[in-house]
Amino acid sequence: METQTKIWLSSPHMGSNEQVYVDQAFRTNWVAPLGPNVDLFEEAIETFIGNEVHVATLSTGTAAIHLALEILGVSKDDEVLCQSFTFSASANPIMYLGARPIFVDSERDTWNISPELLEKAINDRIARGKKPKAIVAVQLYGMPYKINEIRRISQEYDIPVIEDSAEALGSKYLDGNCGSFGDIGILSFNGNKIITTSGGGALISKNINYKRAAIHLATQARDNAPHYQHSKVGYNYRMSNVLAGIGRGQMEVLENRVESRRFNFDFYYDSLNHFSEIEFLKEPSGYFSNRWLTCILTPSFEIRERLRLALLEDDIESRPLWKPMHMQPVFHSYPNYTDGTSEDLFEKGLCLPSGSNLTEEDLDRIIALIIKELTV
Numbered sequence: 001m002e003t004q005t006k007i008w009l010s011s012p013h014m015g016s017n018e019q020v021y022v023d024q025a026f027r028t029n030w031v032a033p034l035g036p037n038v039d040l041f042e043e044a045i046e047t048f049i050g051n052e053v054h055v056a057t058l059s060t061g062t063a064a065i066h067l068a069l070e071i072l073g074v075s076k077d078d079e080v081l082c083q084s085f086t087f088s089a090s091a092n093p094i095m096y097l098g099a100r101p102i103f104v105d106s107e108r109d110t111w112n113i114s115p116e117l118l119e120k121a122i123n124d125r126i127a128r129g130k131k132p133k134a135i136v137a138v139q140l141y142g143m144p145y146k147i148n149e150i151r152r153i154s155q156e157y158d159i160p161v162i163e164d165s166a167e168a169l170g171s172k173y174l175d176g177n178c179g180s181f182g183d184i185g186i187l188s189f190n191g192n193k194i195i196t197t198s199g200g201g202a203l204i205s206k207n208i209n210y211k212r213a214a215i216h217l218a219t220q221a222r223d224n225a226p227h228y229q230h231s232k233v234g235y236n237y238r239m240s241n242v243l244a245g246i247g248r249g250q251m252e253v254l255e256n257r258v259e260s261r262r263f264n265f266d267f268y269y270d271s272l273n274h275f276s277e278i279e280f281l282k283e284p285s286g287y288f289s290n291r292w293l294t295c296i297l298t299p300s301f302e303i304r305e306r307l308r309l310a311l312l313e314d315d316i317e318s319r320p321l322w323k324p325m326h327m328q329p330v331f332h333s334y335p336n337y338t339d340g341t342s343e344d345l346f347e348k349g350l351c352l353p354s355g356s357n358l359t360e361e362d363l364d365r366i367i368a369l370i371i372k373e374l375t376v
Protein backbone atom coordinates (compact mmCIF):
# COMPACT_ATOMS: atom_id res chain seq x y z
CA MET A 1 0.00 0.00 0.00
CA GLU A 2 1.33 3.43 -0.82
CA THR A 3 2.08 5.58 2.18
CA GLN A 4 0.04 8.74 2.29
CA THR A 5 1.15 11.94 3.88
CA LYS A 6 -0.31 13.12 7.13
CA ILE A 7 -3.09 15.69 6.85
CA TRP A 8 -3.03 18.22 9.67
CA LEU A 9 -6.00 20.00 11.19
CA SER A 10 -4.58 23.46 10.49
CA SER A 11 -0.94 23.98 9.66
CA PRO A 12 1.13 27.11 8.95
CA HIS A 13 1.00 28.43 5.40
CA MET A 14 3.70 30.89 4.43
CA GLY A 15 3.39 33.32 1.52
CA SER A 16 6.30 34.75 -0.43
CA ASN A 17 7.57 37.73 1.58
CA GLU A 18 7.75 36.49 5.16
CA GLN A 19 11.39 35.47 4.81
CA VAL A 20 12.29 38.76 3.10
CA TYR A 21 11.09 40.71 6.13
CA VAL A 22 12.77 38.31 8.56
CA ASP A 23 16.04 38.76 6.61
CA GLN A 24 15.59 42.53 6.85
CA ALA A 25 15.47 42.20 10.63
CA PHE A 26 18.77 40.29 10.54
CA ARG A 27 20.48 42.62 8.06
CA THR A 28 19.58 45.71 10.07
CA ASN A 29 20.22 43.97 13.41
CA TRP A 30 16.70 44.66 14.67
CA VAL A 31 16.72 41.33 16.51
CA ALA A 32 14.76 42.67 19.47
CA PRO A 33 11.19 43.02 20.78
CA LEU A 34 10.82 46.29 18.86
CA GLY A 35 11.76 47.64 15.45
CA PRO A 36 10.41 48.45 11.98
CA ASN A 37 8.70 45.09 11.41
CA VAL A 38 6.73 45.52 14.65
CA ASP A 39 5.58 49.01 13.61
CA LEU A 40 4.72 47.93 10.06
CA PHE A 41 2.93 44.77 11.19
CA GLU A 42 0.82 46.85 13.57
CA GLU A 43 0.04 49.32 10.78
CA ALA A 44 -0.96 46.50 8.43
CA ILE A 45 -3.42 45.12 11.01
CA GLU A 46 -4.79 48.61 11.72
CA THR A 47 -5.36 49.19 8.00
CA PHE A 48 -6.98 45.80 7.51
CA ILE A 49 -9.37 46.08 10.45
CA GLY A 50 -10.09 49.76 9.82
CA ASN A 51 -12.57 51.67 11.96
CA GLU A 52 -9.66 53.70 13.39
CA VAL A 53 -8.41 50.95 15.65
CA HIS A 54 -5.00 50.94 17.32
CA VAL A 55 -3.01 47.72 17.57
CA ALA A 56 -0.26 46.53 19.91
CA THR A 57 1.43 43.29 18.87
CA LEU A 58 2.37 40.96 21.72
CA SER A 59 4.04 37.63 22.43
CA THR A 60 0.77 35.64 22.47
CA GLY A 61 -3.00 36.00 22.29
CA THR A 62 -3.14 34.81 25.89
CA ALA A 63 -0.91 37.75 26.90
CA ALA A 64 -3.29 40.08 25.04
CA ILE A 65 -6.27 38.79 27.05
CA HIS A 66 -4.27 39.12 30.27
CA LEU A 67 -3.43 42.76 29.52
CA ALA A 68 -6.98 43.51 28.31
CA LEU A 69 -8.42 42.31 31.62
CA GLU A 70 -5.91 44.30 33.62
CA ILE A 71 -6.44 47.47 31.54
CA LEU A 72 -10.21 47.17 32.08
CA GLY A 73 -9.58 47.15 35.82
CA VAL A 74 -10.02 43.47 36.67
CA SER A 75 -8.21 42.55 39.86
CA LYS A 76 -8.26 40.07 42.72
CA ASP A 77 -11.67 38.62 43.66
CA ASP A 78 -13.48 40.38 40.81
CA GLU A 79 -15.88 38.35 38.70
CA VAL A 80 -15.47 38.08 34.92
CA LEU A 81 -18.13 36.62 32.63
CA CYS A 82 -16.62 34.27 30.08
CA GLN A 83 -18.00 32.22 27.21
CA SER A 84 -17.74 28.60 28.37
CA PHE A 85 -17.49 27.09 24.89
CA THR A 86 -13.92 28.13 24.01
CA PHE A 87 -10.25 27.29 24.30
CA SER A 88 -8.83 27.58 27.83
CA ALA A 89 -6.74 30.64 26.85
CA SER A 90 -9.95 32.74 26.98
CA ALA A 91 -10.33 31.95 30.68
CA ASN A 92 -6.84 31.31 32.08
CA PRO A 93 -5.83 34.99 32.26
CA ILE A 94 -8.83 35.67 34.54
CA MET A 95 -7.09 33.32 37.00
CA TYR A 96 -3.70 35.02 36.57
CA LEU A 97 -5.29 38.15 38.07
CA GLY A 98 -6.82 36.27 40.99
CA ALA A 99 -10.29 37.00 39.63
CA ARG A 100 -13.16 34.50 39.28
CA PRO A 101 -14.50 33.27 35.95
CA ILE A 102 -18.29 32.97 35.64
CA PHE A 103 -19.09 30.77 32.66
CA VAL A 104 -21.92 31.42 30.23
CA ASP A 105 -23.22 28.94 27.66
CA SER A 106 -23.54 29.43 23.91
CA GLU A 107 -26.56 29.78 21.65
CA ARG A 108 -27.23 27.72 18.51
CA ASP A 109 -27.02 30.34 15.74
CA THR A 110 -23.32 31.21 16.15
CA TRP A 111 -22.18 28.72 18.85
CA ASN A 112 -21.03 31.77 20.84
CA ILE A 113 -22.09 33.40 24.12
CA SER A 114 -25.86 33.42 24.57
CA PRO A 115 -27.26 36.94 25.12
CA GLU A 116 -30.16 35.52 27.19
CA LEU A 117 -27.90 33.54 29.51
CA LEU A 118 -25.44 36.41 29.70
CA GLU A 119 -28.14 38.78 30.89
CA LYS A 120 -29.45 36.18 33.32
CA ALA A 121 -25.93 35.71 34.69
CA ILE A 122 -25.38 39.45 35.11
CA ASN A 123 -28.66 39.92 36.97
CA ASP A 124 -27.96 36.95 39.21
CA ARG A 125 -24.40 38.06 40.01
CA ILE A 126 -25.66 41.57 40.84
CA ALA A 127 -28.41 40.09 43.03
CA ARG A 128 -25.73 38.12 44.86
CA GLY A 129 -23.90 41.35 45.58
CA LYS A 130 -21.20 41.67 42.93
CA LYS A 131 -21.36 43.24 39.50
CA PRO A 132 -19.05 41.47 37.00
CA LYS A 133 -16.14 43.56 35.77
CA ALA A 134 -15.87 42.35 32.16
CA ILE A 135 -17.33 40.02 29.53
CA VAL A 136 -15.08 37.73 27.47
CA ALA A 137 -17.01 36.96 24.26
CA VAL A 138 -15.41 34.66 21.70
CA GLN A 139 -15.74 34.31 17.92
CA LEU A 140 -15.26 30.58 17.86
CA TYR A 141 -14.01 28.88 14.71
CA GLY A 142 -14.22 32.29 13.03
CA MET A 143 -17.95 32.93 13.51
CA PRO A 144 -18.76 36.34 15.01
CA TYR A 145 -20.86 36.32 18.18
CA LYS A 146 -24.20 38.17 18.34
CA ILE A 147 -22.58 41.57 18.03
CA ASN A 148 -25.62 43.85 18.52
CA GLU A 149 -27.16 41.84 21.35
CA ILE A 150 -23.90 41.61 23.31
CA ARG A 151 -23.18 45.30 22.75
CA ARG A 152 -26.65 46.23 24.01
CA ILE A 153 -26.14 44.22 27.20
CA SER A 154 -22.65 45.66 27.66
CA GLN A 155 -24.02 49.20 27.39
CA GLU A 156 -27.12 48.62 29.48
CA TYR A 157 -25.17 47.17 32.39
CA ASP A 158 -22.02 49.19 31.73
CA ILE A 159 -19.72 46.16 31.59
CA PRO A 160 -16.91 46.24 28.99
CA VAL A 161 -16.45 43.49 26.40
CA ILE A 162 -13.19 41.75 25.56
CA GLU A 163 -13.66 40.41 22.05
CA ASP A 164 -11.64 37.22 21.71
CA SER A 165 -11.01 37.21 17.94
CA ALA A 166 -8.11 34.78 18.18
CA GLU A 167 -9.83 32.56 15.62
CA ALA A 168 -11.65 35.27 13.67
CA LEU A 169 -9.18 37.54 11.87
CA GLY A 170 -10.81 38.21 8.49
CA SER A 171 -14.36 37.58 9.73
CA LYS A 172 -17.01 40.29 9.54
CA TYR A 173 -20.39 41.31 10.85
CA LEU A 174 -22.10 43.56 8.30
CA ASP A 175 -19.28 45.82 7.16
CA GLY A 176 -17.29 45.74 10.42
CA ASN A 177 -14.25 43.53 10.91
CA CYS A 178 -13.87 41.20 13.87
CA GLY A 179 -11.46 42.66 16.37
CA SER A 180 -13.18 46.06 16.25
CA PHE A 181 -16.41 45.27 18.11
CA GLY A 182 -15.35 45.02 21.75
CA ASP A 183 -13.90 47.63 24.10
CA ILE A 184 -10.73 45.65 23.52
CA GLY A 185 -10.23 42.98 20.85
CA ILE A 186 -7.53 40.35 20.80
CA LEU A 187 -5.90 38.30 18.04
CA SER A 188 -3.64 35.25 18.06
CA PHE A 189 -0.91 34.38 15.57
CA ASN A 190 -0.22 30.94 17.01
CA GLY A 191 0.94 28.28 14.55
CA ASN A 192 -2.53 26.87 13.90
CA LYS A 193 -4.39 30.15 13.38
CA ILE A 194 -5.48 31.64 10.04
CA ILE A 195 -2.21 33.55 9.83
CA THR A 196 0.75 32.90 12.08
CA THR A 197 4.01 34.36 13.36
CA SER A 198 4.81 30.93 14.89
CA GLY A 199 3.57 32.43 18.15
CA GLY A 200 2.16 35.88 18.73
CA GLY A 201 -0.86 37.99 19.51
CA ALA A 202 -2.28 41.48 19.38
CA LEU A 203 -4.44 43.82 21.43
CA ILE A 204 -6.83 46.05 19.48
CA SER A 205 -8.80 49.09 20.57
CA LYS A 206 -10.30 52.30 19.26
CA ASN A 207 -9.06 53.86 22.48
CA ILE A 208 -5.43 54.91 21.96
CA ASN A 209 -4.94 54.98 25.73
CA TYR A 210 -5.60 51.24 25.87
CA LYS A 211 -2.86 50.65 23.30
CA ARG A 212 -0.49 52.85 25.29
CA ALA A 213 -1.38 51.05 28.51
CA ALA A 214 -0.84 47.68 26.82
CA ILE A 215 2.62 48.63 25.57
CA HIS A 216 3.52 50.08 28.96
CA LEU A 217 2.48 46.90 30.80
CA ALA A 218 4.05 44.68 28.13
CA THR A 219 7.46 46.32 28.60
CA GLN A 220 7.79 45.88 32.39
CA ALA A 221 5.71 49.01 33.13
CA ARG A 222 8.71 51.27 32.90
CA ASP A 223 8.04 54.87 33.94
CA ASN A 224 9.33 57.86 31.98
CA ALA A 225 12.76 58.39 33.57
CA PRO A 226 16.39 58.07 32.42
CA HIS A 227 16.96 55.20 34.86
CA TYR A 228 14.74 52.15 35.15
CA GLN A 229 11.85 53.16 37.38
CA HIS A 230 8.67 51.19 38.01
CA SER A 231 5.49 52.15 39.85
CA LYS A 232 3.66 48.91 39.15
CA VAL A 233 4.24 45.30 38.21
CA GLY A 234 4.77 44.83 34.48
CA TYR A 235 5.24 41.98 32.03
CA ASN A 236 7.57 41.10 29.19
CA TYR A 237 4.93 40.57 26.50
CA ARG A 238 6.04 42.53 23.40
CA MET A 239 6.38 40.82 20.02
CA SER A 240 9.82 40.13 18.55
CA ASN A 241 10.78 42.18 15.49
CA VAL A 242 11.90 38.92 13.82
CA LEU A 243 8.47 37.34 14.24
CA ALA A 244 6.70 40.57 13.24
CA GLY A 245 8.51 40.11 9.90
CA ILE A 246 6.61 36.86 9.42
CA GLY A 247 3.43 38.70 10.38
CA ARG A 248 3.99 41.40 7.73
CA GLY A 249 4.31 38.76 5.05
CA GLN A 250 1.24 36.91 6.34
CA MET A 251 -0.91 40.07 6.25
CA GLU A 252 -0.21 40.30 2.49
CA VAL A 253 -1.88 36.90 1.97
CA LEU A 254 -4.62 37.11 4.60
CA GLU A 255 -7.51 37.67 2.16
CA ASN A 256 -6.28 34.71 0.14
CA ARG A 257 -6.14 32.54 3.29
CA VAL A 258 -9.73 33.46 4.14
CA GLU A 259 -10.78 32.50 0.62
CA SER A 260 -9.06 29.12 0.89
CA ARG A 261 -10.61 28.34 4.27
CA ARG A 262 -14.04 29.27 2.95
CA PHE A 263 -13.40 27.13 -0.11
CA ASN A 264 -12.70 24.17 2.22
CA PHE A 265 -15.99 24.78 4.02
CA ASP A 266 -17.95 24.91 0.75
CA PHE A 267 -16.22 21.77 -0.49
CA TYR A 268 -17.15 19.84 2.67
CA TYR A 269 -20.65 21.30 2.63
CA ASP A 270 -21.33 20.37 -1.00
CA SER A 271 -19.95 16.86 -0.49
CA LEU A 272 -21.59 16.00 2.82
CA ASN A 273 -24.66 18.15 3.31
CA HIS A 274 -26.98 15.62 1.65
CA PHE A 275 -26.24 13.14 4.45
CA SER A 276 -28.97 13.60 7.03
CA GLU A 277 -26.41 12.71 9.73
CA ILE A 278 -24.18 15.70 9.05
CA GLU A 279 -24.97 19.27 10.04
CA PHE A 280 -22.98 22.45 9.41
CA LEU A 281 -23.02 25.82 11.17
CA LYS A 282 -24.53 28.30 8.70
CA GLU A 283 -23.74 31.99 8.57
CA PRO A 284 -26.70 33.96 9.89
CA SER A 285 -27.70 36.88 7.69
CA GLY A 286 -25.08 39.67 7.90
CA TYR A 287 -22.40 37.29 9.18
CA PHE A 288 -19.18 36.47 7.32
CA SER A 289 -16.97 33.79 8.89
CA ASN A 290 -13.34 33.23 7.91
CA ARG A 291 -14.21 29.51 8.43
CA TRP A 292 -10.98 29.04 10.36
CA LEU A 293 -12.05 25.47 11.04
CA THR A 294 -14.86 23.62 9.29
CA CYS A 295 -16.91 21.83 11.94
CA ILE A 296 -19.58 19.19 11.52
CA LEU A 297 -22.23 17.99 13.93
CA THR A 298 -23.03 14.28 13.97
CA PRO A 299 -26.06 12.63 15.60
CA SER A 300 -24.10 11.17 18.54
CA PHE A 301 -20.83 10.86 20.42
CA GLU A 302 -20.44 7.34 18.98
CA ILE A 303 -20.70 8.47 15.35
CA ARG A 304 -18.41 11.43 15.97
CA GLU A 305 -15.81 9.09 17.47
CA ARG A 306 -16.21 6.59 14.66
CA LEU A 307 -15.43 9.31 12.12
CA ARG A 308 -12.55 10.71 14.16
CA LEU A 309 -10.91 7.31 14.61
CA ALA A 310 -11.37 6.34 10.96
CA LEU A 311 -9.63 9.57 9.93
CA LEU A 312 -6.87 9.02 12.50
CA GLU A 313 -6.31 5.52 11.16
CA ASP A 314 -5.55 7.10 7.77
CA ASP A 315 -3.23 9.70 9.34
CA ILE A 316 -5.76 12.51 9.10
CA GLU A 317 -6.01 14.82 12.09
CA SER A 318 -9.47 15.90 13.20
CA ARG A 319 -10.55 17.13 16.64
CA PRO A 320 -13.65 17.19 18.83
CA LEU A 321 -15.09 20.67 19.31
CA TRP A 322 -13.75 22.57 22.34
CA LYS A 323 -14.64 21.00 25.66
CA PRO A 324 -16.58 23.71 27.52
CA MET A 325 -14.74 25.42 30.36
CA HIS A 326 -17.47 24.66 32.91
CA MET A 327 -16.79 20.94 32.28
CA GLN A 328 -13.03 21.28 32.78
CA PRO A 329 -11.59 19.91 36.04
CA VAL A 330 -9.64 23.15 36.59
CA PHE A 331 -12.78 25.34 36.38
CA HIS A 332 -15.33 22.94 37.80
CA SER A 333 -15.95 24.86 41.01
CA TYR A 334 -16.76 28.21 39.35
CA PRO A 335 -20.37 29.27 38.75
CA ASN A 336 -21.91 28.63 35.35
CA TYR A 337 -25.07 29.68 33.55
CA THR A 338 -25.63 26.90 31.07
CA ASP A 339 -28.45 25.13 29.25
CA GLY A 340 -26.70 22.12 27.72
CA THR A 341 -25.91 23.74 24.36
CA SER A 342 -22.13 23.61 24.52
CA GLU A 343 -22.17 20.17 26.17
CA ASP A 344 -24.20 18.89 23.23
CA LEU A 345 -21.90 20.53 20.67
CA PHE A 346 -18.86 19.05 22.42
CA GLU A 347 -20.39 15.60 22.39
CA LYS A 348 -21.40 15.53 18.72
CA GLY A 349 -19.07 17.92 16.93
CA LEU A 350 -15.89 17.37 15.01
CA CYS A 351 -13.42 19.86 13.45
CA LEU A 352 -12.23 18.68 10.05
CA PRO A 353 -8.85 19.46 8.50
CA SER A 354 -9.14 23.09 7.41
CA GLY A 355 -5.71 24.44 6.50
CA SER A 356 -5.46 26.96 3.67
CA ASN A 357 -2.74 24.71 2.22
CA LEU A 358 -4.96 21.63 1.76
CA THR A 359 -5.14 20.35 -1.80
CA GLU A 360 -8.30 19.14 -3.53
CA GLU A 361 -6.76 15.65 -3.39
CA ASP A 362 -6.50 16.02 0.39
CA LEU A 363 -10.14 17.09 0.58
CA ASP A 364 -11.23 14.23 -1.68
CA ARG A 365 -9.33 11.76 0.51
CA ILE A 366 -10.99 13.07 3.68
CA ILE A 367 -14.47 13.16 2.19
CA ALA A 368 -14.16 9.64 0.71
CA LEU A 369 -13.31 8.31 4.15
CA ILE A 370 -16.18 10.10 5.85
CA ILE A 371 -18.65 8.91 3.22
CA LYS A 372 -17.37 5.35 3.61
CA GLU A 373 -18.00 5.52 7.36
CA LEU A 374 -21.47 7.00 6.90
CA THR A 375 -22.58 4.40 4.39
CA VAL A 376 -21.35 1.19 6.08
Ligand SMILES: *Cc1c(COP(=O)(O)O)cnc(C)c1O
Residues within 6 Å of the ligand: 060, 061, 062, 063, 086, 087, 089, 090, 138, 164, 166, 167, 187, 188, 189, 190, 199, 200, 201
Ligand atom coordinates in the same frame (compact mmCIF):
# COMPACT_ATOMS: atom_id res chain seq x y z
C1 LIG B 1 -5.58 30.50 20.16
C2 LIG B 1 -6.60 31.10 21.04
C3 LIG B 1 -6.26 31.99 22.09
C4 LIG B 1 -4.87 32.24 22.57
O1 LIG B 1 -3.93 32.55 21.69
P1 LIG B 1 -2.38 32.17 21.89
O2 LIG B 1 -1.73 33.07 20.89
O3 LIG B 1 -2.24 30.73 21.56
O4 LIG B 1 -1.97 32.49 23.28
C5 LIG B 1 -7.29 32.59 22.79
N1 LIG B 1 -8.57 32.34 22.53
C6 LIG B 1 -8.95 31.48 21.56
C7 LIG B 1 -10.40 31.27 21.31
C8 LIG B 1 -7.97 30.82 20.80
O5 LIG B 1 -8.36 29.94 19.87
